[in-house]
Amino acid sequence: MDFSFSDEQTLLQDSISKFLQNDYSFETRQKVIKEEAGFASSNWQQFAELGWLAMPFAEADGGFGGAAVETMIMMEQFGKGLVVEPFLPTIVLTGGALKIAGSDAQKAAHLPGIIDGSTQGALAFVEPQGRFNLADLTTTASKSGDGYKISGYKAVVLNGPAADLLVVSARTAGDQRDEQGVSLFLVPADAKGISRRDYPTVDALRASEITFENVEVGADALLGTEGDGLAILQQIVDDGIMAVGAEAVGCMEVAYKDTVEYCKTREQFGQPIGKFQVLQHRMVDMFMEHEQSKSLMFMAAMRMDEGYGAEAQKAVSAFKVQVGKSGRFVGQSAVQLHGGMGMTEELAIGHYFKRLTTIDTLFGNVDFHLKRFGSL
Amino acid sequence: MAPMQRQNSAISPAFVEAVNDFLALHTPVADAAQWRQAVCDQGWAVPHWSVGSGGQGWSPQQYLFWQNACVAASAPLPDPLTVSGIGPMLSSLGAQRWAGAIAAIRTLEERWCLAAPDAEGLSDQALTLHSGRLGPQLNGSLAPVVGALQSQWLLCLAQRSVAPGTAGPPAPVPEPDPDPDPDPDPVLVAVSAAATGLTLQPLAMVGEVSAGHVGNEVLMASLVCKDVVIEPAAVLAEGSAVEPWLTTLAAYAPALNPERASAAALKRQLADLLLLREHQQETGEFDAQGADFAIRLSALEVLEQRLLDAPQSQPGPEDSGIPGLRMMQQLKSLELQQELADAQAGLLGYYLLPYADPGLSHNEPAAGPPLARERVAAMLAGRGLLAAHDPLGLQIGRLAEVLGLGEARP
Numbered sequence: 001m002d003f004s005f006s007d008e009q010t011l012l013q014d015s016i017s018k019f020l021q022n023d024y025s026f027e028t029r030q031k032v033i034k035e036e037a038g039f040a041s042s043n044w045q046q047f048a049e050l051g052w053l054a055m056p057f058a059e060a061d062g063g064f065g066g067a068a069v070e071t072m073i074m075m076e077q078f079g080k081g082l083v084v085e086p087f088l089p090t091i092v093l094t095g096g097a098l099k100i101a102g103s104d105a106q107k108a109a110h111l112p113g114i115i116d117g118s119t120q121g122a123l124a125f126v127e128p129q130g131r132f133n134l135a136d137l138t139t140t141a142s143k144s145g146d147g148y149k150i151s152g153y154k155a156v157v158l159n160g161p162a163a164d165l166l167v168v169s170a171r172t173a174g175d176q177r178d179e180q181g182v183s184l185f186l187v188p189a190d191a192k193g194i195s196r197r198d199y200p201t202v203d204a205l206r207a208s209e210i211t212f213e214n215v216e217v218g219a220d221a222l223l224g225t226e227g228d229g230l231a232i233l234q235q236i237v238d239d240g241i242m243a244v245g246a247e248a249v250g251c252m253e254v255a256y257k258d259t260v261e262y263c264k265t266r267e268q269f270g271q272p273i274g275k276f277q278v279l280q281h282r283m284v285d286m287f288m289e290h291e292q293s294k295s296l297m298f299m300a301a302m303r304m305d306e307g308y309g310a311e312a313q314k315a316v317s318a319f320k321v322q323v324g325k326s327g328r329f330v331g332q333s334a335v336q337l338h339g340g341m342g343m344t345e346e347l348a349i350g351h352y353f354k355r356l357t358t359i360d361t362l363f364g365n366v367d368f369h370l371k372r373f374g375s376l
Numbered sequence: 377m378a379p380m381q382r383q384n385s386a387i388s389p390a391f392v393e394a395v396n397d398f399l400a401l402h403t404p405v406a407d408a409a410q411w412r413q414a415v416c417d418q419g420w421a422v423p424h425w426s427v428g429s430g431g432q433g434w435s436p437q438q439y440l441f442w443q444n445a446c447v448a449a450s451a452p453l454p455d456p457l458t459v460s461g462i463g464p465m466l467s468s469l470g471a472q473r474w475a476g477a478i479a480a481i482r483t484l485e486e487r488w489c490l491a492a493p494d495a496e497g498l499s500d501q502a503l504t505l506h507s508g509r510l511g512p513q514l515n516g517s518l519a520p521v522v523g524a525l526q527s528q529w530l531l532c533l534a535q536r537s538v539a540p541g542t543a544g545p546p547a548p549v550p551e552p553d554p555d556p557d558p559d560p561d562p563v564l565v566a567v568s569a570a571a572t573g574l575t576l577q578p579l580a581m582v583g584e585v586s587a588g589h590v591g592n593e594v595l596m597a598s599l600v601c602k603d604v605v606i607e608p609a610a611v612l613a614e615g616s617a618v619e620p621w622l623t624t625l626a627a628y629a630p631a632l633n634p635e636r637a638s639a640a641a642l643k644r645q646l647a648d649l650l651l652l653r654e655h656q657q658e659t660g661e662f663d664a665q666g667a668d669f670a671i672r673l674s675a676l677e678v679l680e681q682r683l684l685d686a687p688q689s690q691p692g693p694e695d696s697g698i699p700g701l702r703m704m705q706q707l708k709s710l711e712l713q714q715e716l717a718d719a720q721a722g723l724l725g726y727y728l729l730p731y732a733d734p735g736l737s738h739n740e741p742a743a744g745p746p747l748a749r750e751r752v753a754a755m756l757a758g759r760g761l762l763a764a765h766d767p768l769g770l771q772i773g774r775l776a777e778v779l780g781l782g783e784a785r786p
Contacts, residue, residue, distance in 0.1 A: 001681040069380050280776035288704050295678035318671040374667040
């Protein structure tokens with residue numbers, strides 16, 4: 001295996017690292033999360049100007065032709081800085097849906113706005129009863145003239161409050177849990193019949209509960225083929241897993257290093273607590289969990305870039321399992337070794353712990369992905 | 377845009393074909409001696425040595441590929457401690473002086489083992505080297521010594537000491553040292569297994585005895601040295617030079633032998649486990665456990681590759697790219713070995729219990745399916761090997777040092 005980055009990839013990594021160092025301290029981030037949208041639009045514009053929003057899209061669509069490795073590089077850096085700007089929901093999930101299944105007309109209509117930062121997106125696919133089963137849908141899309149009428153309810157839609165464009169999964173045929181009959185639609189967030197309840201999440205992001213009441217959309221809103229949307233949705237979600245997994249790897253690195261530094265300075269019983277063997281062993285375990293996750297991150301990114309299929313899906317599930325277990329361990333250990341201060345707002349470590357905890361749940365937890373891995 | 381890829385440019389299709397062709401011709405291995413001869417005739421006994429030293433100059437990636445292919449084909453590999461640890465050590469200490477020993481290693485005629493209780497050599501079990509009438513002499517006992525019965529040479533860790541006088545007037549009783557040196561002078565000494573005064577007794581592993589026979593390969597022995605004469609030239613290292621060598625050689629410990637510890641070997645163990653599961657008709661709960669093992673094995677595989685990819689600035693268990701990664705590989709491999717063995721035991725259920733004690737079983741094999749008996753023996757022997765490798769669990773403490781975890785902030 002070859003683990004080296006190209007010059008462009010190294011440049012990408014370095015540019016994000018510099019941005020975090022110069023413009024995204026923990027204190028800055030704490031101010032950003034208090035903004036109405038939950039992120040700074042000035043930062044988003046800067047991302048657009050730096051070309052980061054264009055990275056994953058084909059050159060023909062105005063992008064830079066990046067693949068899973070580029071997304072991995074970016075999200076790992078974002079994880080280190082606990083970046084809250086909505087790269088995942090807008091670029092990876094919404095932009096990803098268009099990249100995978102959008103027609104030329106759909107791409108032309110929506111990608112330029114996503115790439116230049118003027119359009120925000122959100123993937124509305126979770127339902128309260130469905131847990132991690134993508135096919136478990138009560139939201140329906142029934143034929144209405146040439147188009148469709150969408151009715152239903154979507155939960156925990158990340159970036160819902162800021163979204164201009166929604167990608168919505170709905171059932172066009174079949175029973176509630178049938179794998180056939182799932183379709184995806186591009187829906188303007190301000191369409192008539194949509195109502196939202198917006199809220200902050202425990203890890204300082206923003207999400208919405210969205211109700212759809214006979215929301216009318218045209219035939220051109222359908223992504224891909226009617227009834228065959230589950231496979232597309234699965235691929236979008238697997239891209240999402242790659243992204244949040246890489247973000248978690250970045251979080252773990254900082255959580256581990258911050259903990260090591262803390263243990264070198266905090267004194268108890270007349271010496272730095274890092275001298276106690278039992279704590280050293282805990283930190284060794286944190287180091288190993290982070291490196292395990294990193295190894296599987298490389299494997300998953302390589303497999304995804306070789307072509308999306310069962311092997312790539314297996315690698316992604318393996319990565320998610322590892323990140324779930326390791327993230328929980330590293331986050332919890334980091335808090336534990338910081339003592340009570342670890343769970344205060346003023347120290348960064350508690351925020352890393354929260355993000356690692358929520359990432360375990362996103363797109364399926366450890367148990368879910370162990371089963372999925374075993375079934376593939 | 378992405379050079380990061382699974383294809384390794386260090387391994388050419390021609391190389392892969394050559395290895396596969398060789399294994400197709402010579403495996404499955406029916407006769408270990410014939411296999412060794414075939415490997416030597418091919419010039420692949422020590423292919424990772426430089427051409428000037430009699431090897432093929434293979435890269436670490438090529439050598440790992442070869443090792444993994446042999447493991448997958450159940451073809452025995454030469455002892456890593458001998459060919460990758462001690463052979464290069466002797467070359468660096470004086471290729472001329474040790475030409476005979478190096479040649480014997482190169483042709484796989486001789487094997488070495490390490491007789492050292494632990495890397496710091498501070499165990500009360502250490503051998504002692506003192507001056508006697510006939511020159512330096514080795515005395516003491518040590519158990520267990522892994523691989524001793526299969527070896528022609530032992531590299532022994534000993535402490536220099538002043539022995540009670542064997543000739544002349546009695547030595548004066550020394551004054552108690554008010555500030556005793558906690559680190560007695562260690563030495564590494566090369567000793568022939570056939571040396572006069574050296575005895576090796578096989579140690580039967582728990583569960584290895586079956587129907588009156590000790591297991592096919594006796595892994596451990598107890599070593600007793602009584603006035604074993606040591607040539608001065610046989611002292612390979614002493615004092616502060618000893619620890620770095622022990623650290624280097626620790627990477628080739630039997631518990632870390634690629635036949636047991638590599639990702640390829642563990643994959644085979646997992647496949648074995650899944651076969652056992654099928655045989656036992658176990659379903660449900662084990663699915664998650666099997667998936668978990670497979671995932672951790674994938675991580676180990678990638679880690680092996682990452683270590684090969686990192687620049688090596690010096691020999692030893694640490695790569696300069698990410699300190700601690702090699703030790704982590706060892707720890708994770710050992711962890712998986714233990715857990716896979718435990719999982720096998722779990723699957724055996726009640727058939728973990730039957731034991732063919734020769735005195736009580738009337739020479740009948742233990743009750744239960746043959747595959748259960750084999751696995752019990754392998755599991756128990758493996759447990760002994762792992763325990764011998766790191767009895768005090770010091771490895772994790774050493775990794776903490778490498779990571780600089782205990783250092784105070786300047």
